[in-house]
Amino acid sequence: MFLSDSSQSKASNTKTEWTLNEKGLTNNFTQTTYEIDCLSFSLKKEGYKGVASIFYKDNFLCNLTTLYSQAGIYKKHGLSESKIVNNNTGERLIDLKNNELYLTTTSLRYESKDYGVAGLRTVKNIASYDVLFYGKHLTNVSETTAHKIESAKDIYLKIKLSTMQNKVKDNQINLDANKQEKALIDKSYRIIRSPSEVILTTETASNLKVIKRLDVITAECAYGMNIFKDVLTNLTDTFGGRSNSIQNTLRDARKTALAELRKEAFSLGANAVIGIDLDYSEISGGGKSGMLFIVASGTAVIIED
Structure with a gap:
């Protein structure tokens, strides 16, 4: 099924090294079969021939040559076209002077130097192939090594092209999504010009239509108090069950915390805060003085106007 390289015998009784069928690709010399589901290929046209680099689990396995018109046999048997190749997997080759070459899908190592495959080119001469790096001659190799x-x-360039195309596509998708989101938001709610315009509500499932939830926000407020001094100096208020000074302090603390919560929401671009919760606590020191601590929290959102 596969054509022989020029270095191989053309005799009719020459045994074909590889056989492809529905089960997989079989090496006829080692009797090893590689499953179809784990195989992929990359095809390159060489005149009337098609040279396919075969990969097993994304690692290079071999090159197979057919007539280019018959190259559809790979997809027919279920091989996928290679898109991702393990760059860390390489192959040790030799040139015509038996110098070692180490080839990966990103570079060629020759004489302790790495050359990027994008700059490599092979040119056929009379008896071998010249390996050039941006026009500079490196060495001479056989036809099989040149392929x-x-x-x-070819695989490296396909991967780079595919990566660039996917990046452009992803950027365009994100750009379109951002434009649509901005258009929806601009159309659905009016611009908030000051923190005082931000709506506050304790309801988490109100009639307000939430377009976008931005973040959980908090505001803290601490007030200095002397509770025991207040009790001693305001006996009438205390025995009557109420302390006007404490009530005023609590009221001021609550208003300050909610005002700070509005500012926090405004800084995020929200026009409402929902699910508001107020927590009060007193921090005392030896029973002589204390601090009133209040925390306001909620979810900053954008609601439909």
Whole structure:
């Protein structure tokens, strides 16, 4: 089924190294079968031939050559076209002088130097292939090694192109989503120009239509008090069950905390705060003096006007 490389025998009794069927790709010499579901390929046209780099679990396995017109056999048998390749997986090759080459899908290491595959090019001469890096001659290799270098370069460029296209697509999707969200918000609620315009409500499921929930916000307020001094100096208020000074302090603390909550919501661009909760506590020191501490919390939201 697969064509032989020029370095192999063309005799009719030459055993084909690889066989592809519905079960997978089989190496006829080792009798190892690689499952179809784990195989992928990258195809490159070489004249009338199609050279396919085959990957098993995203690791390079081999190159297969067919007539380019018959290259559809890979997809027909269920192989997927390779998009993601493990860049850490490489292959050790040799040039015509038996110098070692180490090829990955991103670089070629030759004489302790790494060359990016994007700058590599192989050119056929009389008996071998020249390996060039941006026009500079590196070494000479066989046809099989040249095909592997070109396949690695082809895969690298496809990955880069696919990544760039996906990035552009994602950016456009995010841009369109942001435009739609901004248009919806601008249309649905009026611009809040001061913190005093922010609506406060203790209801979490009110009749207000919430367009967007922004964040949970809090505001704190601490007031200095001398409760025992107040009791001793205002016996009438105390025996009557009420203390006007304490009530006034609590009222002022509540108003201050809610005003701070409005400011916090305004800074986020919210026009309402829902689910408001007020917590009071006293921090005393030896029974002589104390601090009144109040915390207001809620959810800053954008509601439909």
